[in-house]
Amino acid sequence: MFKLLKGTKLLKVGSNPYVYYISNHTEDIKPYTLFIARKGSNFDPHKIIRQVALKGANAIVLQDRNAFNQLKDLDITVALSDNILKDQALISSRFFNNPSLNLNVIGITGTNGKTSTANILAQYLTFLGKNVGVIGTIKHFYKEHTLGSGRTTPDSIEWFRILRKMKDLGAEYVIAEVSSHALDQHRVYGTKFDGGIFTNLSQDHLDYHKNLENYFLAKKRLVDLILEFNKDGIFVVNIDDNYGRRIYESYKNKLKIYTYGRSEDADFRILDGRLSFSGQHFIALYRDHYLSIFTKLLGEFNIYNISAAMMYLIAKGYDPKCITDLTYQIEPIKGRFEILKSDFIIINDYAHTPDALKKTLKSIKKLKPNRIITVFGAGGNRDRTKRPLMGQIVEEYSDIVIITSDNPRYEDPIQIIEDIKSGMNMTNETYTIVDREKAIEKAIDLAEKNDVILIAGKGHETYQIIGNKIIHFDDIEVAKKYLSLKNLKENCKNKK
Template identity: 40%
Template sequence: MIHLKDILYKVSIEKVIGDTSVAINQLHFDSRQIQLNDVFVAIRGALSDGHQYIKQAQDQGALAVVCEELPKDMISGITYVQVKNTKEALALIASNYYKNPSENLKLVGVTGTNGKTTIATLLFQLFSRAGYQVGLISTVAIKVGDKEYGTKLTTPDSITINKYLAEMNEAGVEFCFMEVSSHGIDQHRTGGLTFAGGIFTNLSHDHLDYHKNFAEYRDVKKRFFDELPKEAFALTNVDDKNGAIMLQNTKATKKTYALKSMADYKAQLLENSFGGLLLKLNGHEVWSKLIGEFNAYNLSAIYATADLLGLDELENLRLISELSSVSGRFQYHVSSSKITAIVDYAHTPDALKNVLETINAIRTKNEELITVVGCGGDRDKTKRPTMGDIASECSTKVVFTSDNPRTENPDQIIEEIEAGVQPQNVKKVISVTNRKQAIKTACVMAAPNDIILIAGKGHETYQEVNGVRSDFDDMKIVKELLEQLEK
């Protein structure tokens, strides 16, 4: 039995009206889910304010309400807890409700613009193969050992995070690797969690629809490291100019990795081909099936993290050589006519540039590089012309198309992408609004040995148009189209 006072531990309370010794049932911030004796936490969101739904929660049997503003009509028998920030309070309440599960395993958070999913997922792979029970909280999936659950957010809400961490405790999980987004940090979803370590990958243009400017985006990421405990480690990529900033105020043990700078974990990229990478990690050569300089950074972070978590060095290197690519991250398929189709999640200017530069560094230049790319609707509009410029500059041919238009007009999005194309590259570009038709166009344009890059959606198996999600898997579609054309 859980009592209300038990879950309020460490919460900064301004006022209490009612009895905190009452036994409670479930915890929710969605009033529609409230049942008898549940606790309702009223969250102010971008689209709606939970305070407007306090009456609904009361009518459905809420025993307690946590809010920033007390309702005018308070009901006898319901306990009201007023706090300054309900998002911050929810993180602590959720952690207390599930008996602080993050304290019973080693939780490592990965933050940055690019590489979060790859690093978290490959660390899960590596430690699983090393014989440990491992958990994963990522954009692609939530995993508790062998069990897998779907997810919609990079960093889920506080209740969901703690619920799965509690399940990990029950399953005997020793390590959990978690993507930490700027939205998640800003909305306090990771508050109340005890991290054993934090990893910074890089910072580039993204989410400026949410954050006011780049400095705010950077400082939100930095806050994650500021809040790490002194027992944790803070591992940062010092080749990125923002890497050192992340460490400025952290109490955690500071560690660095790099390819081009002096660092605690130094990597050298010796060979780079479609077959994989040959890396030197702190003086040890290791072959990886992964491709590209960006993956050399990812593998450096993985090697460093495994070392900081106490994995044997030779075991660490052996397991790195066995790692396979993550769904939608530089996944490639070679057709019977030797056309190479690559699917990648690159949806930021920096990520797109990294992928295109990787392909251009490997290819012979005797073949065409045809890029299919769009930009998501209802997201950062300022990056669209930059994406258009990069795609057209670094490819031999480009097909601009829809990504997830959401509630925006896809043709308008494409026009904004086209605006960034330099005059000398205009002839390289065509626009096809329908994504499947755009991929088909690229397949028809491709000759044997050509390369098709389909960027932006990666692992996603849907396309969202006007609030409706339809099945759409870039890799599945390009394989089918190439097969049909080659018959």
């Protein structure tokens, strides 16, 4: 036990030195639990810390020394932390036998592209014969084993539990999306990362970070973690992104850092490309070698995501020609430029930030559709300042705009829509339909031959959060339903 508590201040030592479980939830206590008393935004476990001990906690790490008075007469070990978030991560890593020391953990951070880049890199490594786990927004999995879902990057206890489980199942690599919240809250502190990738940074999560600079500083912590726990680690950055260039300039003399993008000084330089609904082809230049790359993945942003993964693998010693040849085998990711084809095209995409919407819509423009019909909303109880920017961008790049609900949570959906409309001129054909299913139905009803419908914001999600209820909702399911109904109607007309 005492090795686990290294770095904390021991206030009291109990007679039993063993712990067999670790938790920071007061309802998740088993006999011989090591309990981390971390204050939450809505609840402080110190207020009921004696009850936690009586439930079976054999050791407790406090954040508030005053709570020690409730525990003085109990035969348990009590320690005090002056940085509960970091200590929780370090204790968790030790409890699960430091799993990252025996894994190649690759962290991917950035505003957009984390999920796609993680899954692309995982597919490459699988093709190369490696055993790969993924921790990310869609789910946490190793081969056929699903180990969790719901949060991009889990709490530090769950993070190290999953790494340990993946290692025990046979994983060699773990590709992990690392969110700004996770970095700010030290959820992955103590992890030995093999390396990392920075995709881009644009406005998001300002409800939490308050400004873009704080958001950037949180993202940048991934590089600092690599420097702290693995001096031989590598880092790959999008040099076209202003914040990516800042990372490069700050760290180029401190660790092995590699770049990708269209900039002339990129190590992996993206050149010309062609896009169609069946795939895209682009040329890249790496050390005087031209690479002709074909992919089923659509969108300019996926050229960047593929380039990030390719640069990482090349930096690790894989042959560029081999990686190029594997690229066409990469399968699209659910909810990321996911396509349904009819006389018109429906695209389901997770784009839920101004930058992601702009990139997605610009990619659609390059396909030269008849019209673009965009269905979108914005999440409730999240960054409100991005809503008018999203409205402005959608209006600029769409012919028809349908504003609807996303996950309103505890906000009034009408007010969220009004926030979006405040950034619009309302010069395009625009509809406000709060019910998301009816909004998708309207888009499909309006669609004509060679139009493209973009359903944006939820992507892979199969739920909608309204108040305290989580209801089943899948954009693609709904789109298929109304596409089928439209086709049936058209068939009936033709038979008359």
